[in-house]
Amino acid sequence: MGFLNFRVLGLVSLLAMPMLAQTQSNRNQLPEIGVVASDAVTIDKEKLIGDAIMRQLRGQAPLIQDPVLQEYLQDIGNRLVVHADNTKFPFTFFMINNPVLNAFAFYGGHIGVHTGLIAQAETESELASVLAHEIAHVTQRHLARRIQSQQRSSPLQIASMIGSLLIAMADPRAGMAALQTSVAAGQQASINFTRNNEQEADNIGINILFRAGFDPQGAPGFFSRLAEQARGRSNQLAFLQTHPLPQERVAETITRARLYGEVNVPDSLSFQLARARIQARYMSNPQRNLNVFQAQVNQFDGVRLKAAQYGLAITLFEIEQYQNAQKVMDELLANDPENLFYLDLMTDILLEQGEFAAAINLLKPLWQSKPQNQVLALNLANSYIKAQNYDPAIQILRDLLLVDAENILSYQLLNNAYERSQMKKEAHMAQAEIYALISAYPLAIDELQFAYNYARHDALEKLRIRGRIDQLRTAQANTQRLSL
Numbered sequence: 001m002g003f004l005n006f007r008v009l010g011l012v013s014l015l016a017m018p019m020l021a022q023t024q025s026n027r028n029q030l031p032e033i034g035v036v037a038s039d040a041v042t043i044d045k046e047k048l049i050g051d052a053i054m055r056q057l058r059g060q061a062p063l064i065q066d067p068v069l070q071e072y073l074q075d076i077g078n079r080l081v082v083h084a085d086n087t088k089f090p091f092t093f094f095m096i097n098n099p100v101l102n103a104f105a106f107y108g109g110h111i112g113v114h115t116g117l118i119a120q121a122e123t124e125s126e127l128a129s130v131l132a133h134e135i136a137h138v139t140q141r142h143l144a145r146r147i148q149s150q151q152r153s154s155p156l157q158i159a160s161m162i163g164s165l166l167i168a169m170a171d172p173r174a175g176m177a178a179l180q181t182s183v184a185a186g187q188q189a190s191i192n193f194t195r196n197n198e199q200e201a202d203n204i205g206i207n208i209l210f211r212a213g214f215d216p217q218g219a220p221g222f223f224s225r226l227a228e229q230a231r232g233r234s235n236q237l238a239f240l241q242t243h244p245l246p247q248e249r250v251a252e253t254i255t256r257a258r259l260y261g262e263v264n265v266p267d268s269l270s271f272q273l274a275r276a277r278i279q280a281r282y283m284s285n286p287q288r289n290l291n292v293f294q295a296q297v298n299q300f301d302g303v304r305l306k307a308a309q310y311g312l313a314i315t316l317f318e319i320e321q322y323q324n325a326q327k328v329m330d331e332l333l334a335n336d337p338e339n340l341f342y343l344d345l346m347t348d349i350l351l352e353q354g355e356f357a358a359a360i361n362l363l364k365p366l367w368q369s370k371p372q373n374q375v376l377a378l379n380l381a382n383s384y385i386k387a388q389n390y391d392p393a394i395q396i397l398r399d400l401l402l403v404d405a406e407n408i409l410s411y412q413l414l415n416n417a418y419e420r421s422q423m424k425k426e427a428h429m430a431q432a433e434i435y436a437l438i439s440a441y442p443l444a445i446d447e448l449q450f451a452y453n454y455a456r457h458d459a460l461e462k463l464r465i466r467g468r469i470d471q472l473r474t475a476q477a478n479t480q481r482l483s484l
Contacts, residue, residue, distance in 0.1 A: 043088045046141070050108020052439070052479050054092070057112075058408065059438030064095045064115070064282070065409050067375045068344045072274050073113060076124070080132050083211035084204075086139040093131070097282050101226070105134040107143055115278045120225075124271035125209070125218025132212070133205035133219075140204065142197040206256055215263045220254040267303045273341040276311035280318070289315040306332060313345060322353050338366060340375045347379045356387035367396075372403050374410075381413050390421045408437050425454035429465070432472075441476035445469055 041049075057063060064070075070093075077093040091109040096102075099116040106112075111134045113127075121127040137143070210216045227250050280289050293315055296308035309328050316325035329346045336342060343363065350359040360383045367376040377400045384393035397414040401407060411434045418427035428451035435444035448469050455461040 047089055047108040050110050052482055053106055054110055055439035064097045067378050068341055069095055071375050072270055076128055077131055080135055080208050080212045083208050084135050084139050099283055103130050105137045109138050115282050119278050123218055124268040125215035125265055126222035128214045129209050129219035132208040133201050136201040136204040140200055210260045215265045216257040216260040220257050223250050223253050269303045272303050272307035273310050276307040280311045280314035286315050286318045317349055322349050325349050344375055351386050356383055359383040378409055385417050390417045393417045425451045441472050444472050
């Protein structure tokens with residue numbers, strides 16, 4: 001879906017992966033030093049902190065809002081989380097547009113992945129191995145345990161630490177320097193996991209990987225390649241700058257993975273399509289991409305040929321060769337008519353050519369069978385808006401928000417539909433929710449004040465608006481006094 005694609009800089013990595021060798025007899029006897037929850041940081045408190053940080057990330061470092069990639073990443077993450085123990089809350093996986101290879105986890109089950117990580121992974125199991133490691137950090141509450149050791153920290157120190165994480169989006173090393181000035185040097189480990197934490201996350205992570213049906217060899221394969229790349233070039237490997245990956249760690253990972261035996265996992269079409277989408281839309285210029293994908297079309301077959309054709313179609317779309325792009329997509333869709341990657345791009349192609357009815361007819365039957373799918377719902381709503389048929393778009397988006405209340409794209413499209421429909425009150429209310437999702441509470445409250453004025457004589461609506469204003473003021477106060 002091409003109508004909104006936000007970009008973001010990278011975060012300092014919280015990913016370091018030492019792997020201790022185990023014997024076959026005790027491979028499932030994993031240490032669980034993190035399962036005893038901190039009294040100082042309850043689950044509710046951890047979720048509150050995670051939510052506050054996530055809102056700041058949306059506001060200060062916009063994330064990629066790409067429903068196709070988001071759907072794919074969340075699906076992979078969910079497949080892993082199902083096989084994790086000690087899960088206390090739903091996990092949220094999100095993507096950052098940065099070629100620097102990186103991934104990280106923070107409070108409340110939030111896991112971020114750089115586009116560079118997916119682009120450099122060669123198999124889905126390699127990507128899943130990183131996500132499984134980060135999931136283990138969350139389920140074992142390693143962050144909470146680090147905070148517990150610093151429970152005398154003041155609210156100002158906590159706020160400074162969060163601010164330093166945001167600074168680190170621009171430069172991991174700058175972020176580390178900021179941490180040293182905002183928090184005592186001895187407490188910089190607040191965002192660095194201890195070796196014991198890493199051992200636990202490695203062991204549990206690879207176990208999750210195996211149980212979820214991925215190839216455990218994905219971890220050593222990925223880390224071996226990273227270690228090789230790091231010997232001559234480290235500027236694209238952010239987490240290796242602060243968390244080196246020496247050869248013994250790779251060896252330990254290989255030993256650990258071998259204990260699970262060989263697992264043959266077919267090449268994933270969705271993974272290869274995600275890589276092609278990232279390359280075509282986020283990682284290079286169209287002319288270079290045109291050459292790359294044309295060469296791949298001539299070189300590959302099977303799954304990778306389809307991914308190369310898809311990447312070529314995106315590139316043709318980017319250079320406004322819509323009819324040529326449509327020819328490629330017609331062939332792909334003929335063999336896989338419900339593929340969300342294909343449907344998303346075909347919708348963009350049709351809309352750019354003004355074929356609004358064709359886009360609606362393409363999506364509507366599939367959406368009716370899967371109304372909660374965000375790719376189908378958002379694309380269909382956008383198609384209705386382009387066709388100036390606002391009522392069905394509004395209903396689709398409101399229904400989607402009932403199951404995904406933090407879907408910022410839904411609110412942005414809803415705001416667009418309301419404005420075009422001259423529904424002033426509703427447009428201000430939708431804009432208020434957008435501001436709330438990026439922690440801009442004063443602006444959100446201002447929007448609700450405007451909405452209140454448009455409510456006129458509707459006493460019940462005015463009551464609802466006042467209630468929402470009170471909720472936002474409480475959220476703002478909680479964020480301001482956030483302490484542990």
